[in-house]
Amino acid sequence: MDHRTGPLLATSAASFLLVASLAACGGGGGDMPFADPNGTSTTQHLTCTSTCTESDTQPSSALHVEYFVLDDGQRAQAQAGFSTHPVILNYNVELEGDVQDVIHGGTTQRLALPRPGNLPWDFQILTPPYLADLASAKSGTTDFTFQLTRSTGTLVSTVTLPAPFTLAIPSGSIAGQSVPVTLSGVTATPMLDIVTYTCTATNGISATQVGAAGAPGPVFSRVDDGDWRFNVPNFLVAANLALSNASSSVTPTAATARNCSVKVDARVTNAGQLATGFGAGSSITAYQSREVTFSLN
Numbered sequence: 001m002d003h004r005t006g007p008l009l010a011t012s013a014a015s016f017l018l019v020a021s022l023a024a025c026g027g028g029g030g031d032m033p034f035a036d037p038n039g040t041s042t043t044q045h046l047t048c049t050s051t052c053t054e055s056d057t058q059p060s061s062a063l064h065v066e067y068f069v070l071d072d073g074q075r076a077q078a079q080a081g082f083s084t085h086p087v088i089l090n091y092n093v094e095l096e097g098d099v100q101d102v103i104h105g106g107t108t109q110r111l112a113l114p115r116p117g118n119l120p121w122d123f124q125i126l127t128p129p130y131l132a133d134l135a136s137a138k139s140g141t142t143d144f145t146f147q148l149t150r151s152t153g154t155l156v157s158t159v160t161l162p163a164p165f166t167l168a169i170p171s172g173s174i175a176g177q178s179v180p181v182t183l184s185g186v187t188a189t190p191m192l193d194i195v196t197y198t199c200t201a202t203n204g205i206s207a208t209q210v211g212a213a214g215a216p217g218p219v220f221s222r223v224d225d226g227d228w229r230f231n232v233p234n235f236l237v238a239a240n241l242a243l244s245n246a247s248s249s250v251t252p253t254a255a256t257a258r259n260c261s262v263k264v265d266a267r268v269t270n271a272g273q274l275a276t277g278f279g280a281g282s283s284i285t286a287y288q289s290r291e292v293t294f295s296l297n
Contacts, residue, residue, distance in 0.1 A: 081128030159272025
């Protein structure tokens, strides 16, 4: 087989494709069709940090797997990644002689490596390489079965995708104390995060940041699962710090936020039942998520 080495595996959709030709395995697993809803064409192989390992050379106990089902109300995807390392920092196992399917509502779909131009959904820090596009759930919970078929038998793992929900945040006052966050239809306690925000200061400087680093306390507080509050003063400490740092490359100067656009993500997570036989550190998880952008003026 042709095994080559390459740079560190990319952890974003764009960089994933950038290194796609630099380190690859050969083999029948790579001959599986691209994850392309419009059909298939040629073949694609896995990109690895060093040498790829073919799955049929490893017992199931040496395969450390991560399975995900993701749904944001607009698109949904099943994802699978395999590693020979108990702590999964990269996916270095290409399916060879093994077949990974996902089953839902009587439909079976093959997971495959993405076709060039069909970007992986960069939902996790490290995007699993094997993908299948799904229809977004319209109501209720959805059961999924991940079935890995091997010459030695079939490993069956299951997970339930939480029900869809809505997320609403009205625009608020930058001088206010809190902004209401309403989630309708949640069936478990969600996790809320700031995805990104962009603020403009009174001195005209602007800054865009991921998260709310520097906030002196929680930005979100829970009243109940469907009723939360966005803490404006805590957020503004982080925003003003980012603006001050952006105002000078040498000596930060004080800057006060005048208006901000904030993108918030809410997720309901459910852990599934993994097949016995996989290596330590394996997991199966389903996420129902929603994003909304609101303004502080």
